[in-house]
Amino acid sequence: MNKELRSAVIAGNWKMNCGPAAAKALIEDLKPLCVNAECDVIVCVPFVDLHVALEATKGSNIKVGAQNCHWAESGAFTAEISAGMLKELGVEYVILGHSERRQYFGETDVTVNQRLRAALNAGLKPILCVGEVLEQREQGVTEEIVRMQTKIALQGVSEEEMKNIIIAYEPVWAIGTGKTATAEQADEVCGQIRKVLAELYSEAVAQATTIQYGGSMKPSNAKELLGKEHVDGGLIGGAALKAADFFGIIDAAK
Numbered sequence: 001m002n003k004e005l006r007s008a009v010i011a012g013n014w015k016m017n018c019g020p021a022a023a024k025a026l027i028e029d030l031k032p033l034c035v036n037a038e039c040d041v042i043v044c045v046p047f048v049d050l051h052v053a054l055e056a057t058k059g060s061n062i063k064v065g066a067q068n069c070h071w072a073e074s075g076a077f078t079a080e081i082s083a084g085m086l087k088e089l090g091v092e093y094v095i096l097g098h099s100e101r102r103q104y105f106g107e108t109d110v111t112v113n114q115r116l117r118a119a120l121n122a123g124l125k126p127i128l129c130v131g132e133v134l135e136q137r138e139q140g141v142t143e144e145i146v147r148m149q150t151k152i153a154l155q156g157v158s159e160e161e162m163k164n165i166i167i168a169y170e171p172v173w174a175i176g177t178g179k180t181a182t183a184e185q186a187d188e189v190c191g192q193i194r195k196v197l198a199e200l201y202s203e204a205v206a207q208a209t210t211i212q213y214g215g216s217m218k219p220s221n222a223k224e225l226l227g228k229e230h231v232d233g234g235l236i237g238g239a240a241l242k243a244a245d246f247f248g249i250i251d252a253a254k
Ligand code: PEP
Pocket: 013, 015, 170, 174, 175, 176, 177, 178, 214, 215, 216, 217, 235, 236, 237, 238, 239
């Protein structure tokens, strides 16, 4: 329908990989490859790499994101990082609600919403992750789960603020497992998310919002996934750690 209205965005989620030296080297490898990229390219790096990544990407078309932020502006939250701190550093994007945060660190839809609102208030652009676990897919409740996660995460978010949000549909059973959702499954759920946005906001917001797929995307399956009507980009884990593989996906977004 309106795929051309939306920016294609390929974002790498480096997770807990690469210290500052490896981060610099990976970005230096990526820079020449990405010069003619026909999509937005983001690298979401560990907190300790942000400074190096911001320096290394200066003057290039690669943007930098973090992988989480806290909901409070400051205070007694040992080891946490606020959205304002990221903004002050020059960070543009932040991944929120990643399934690993939900699974291992007790994050809930409510805390994801709090973090998302804090990120927007600080001027960051959130990449909001939603997705079902295998049991939920097998129980036939994928749509309900993804609808609920999306609706709670977006509570209190205005239509204007939606311009700064990317949503990533990441079926948890496909993350880091080598199992990819079929292009049809990815398209179906991304379409369901778009329908929720139309209900919550308007058809215009639904058509303008970038919705990525994430879950074992690699150069060999990227073209088919990215060719689907509702799949506007990818959130990439493992394949973002090798410049050639990440570029293979960026190239498939043409
Ligand atoms: C992710 O961590 O968001 C992800 C999609 O990982 P992978 O590509 O390794 O499945």
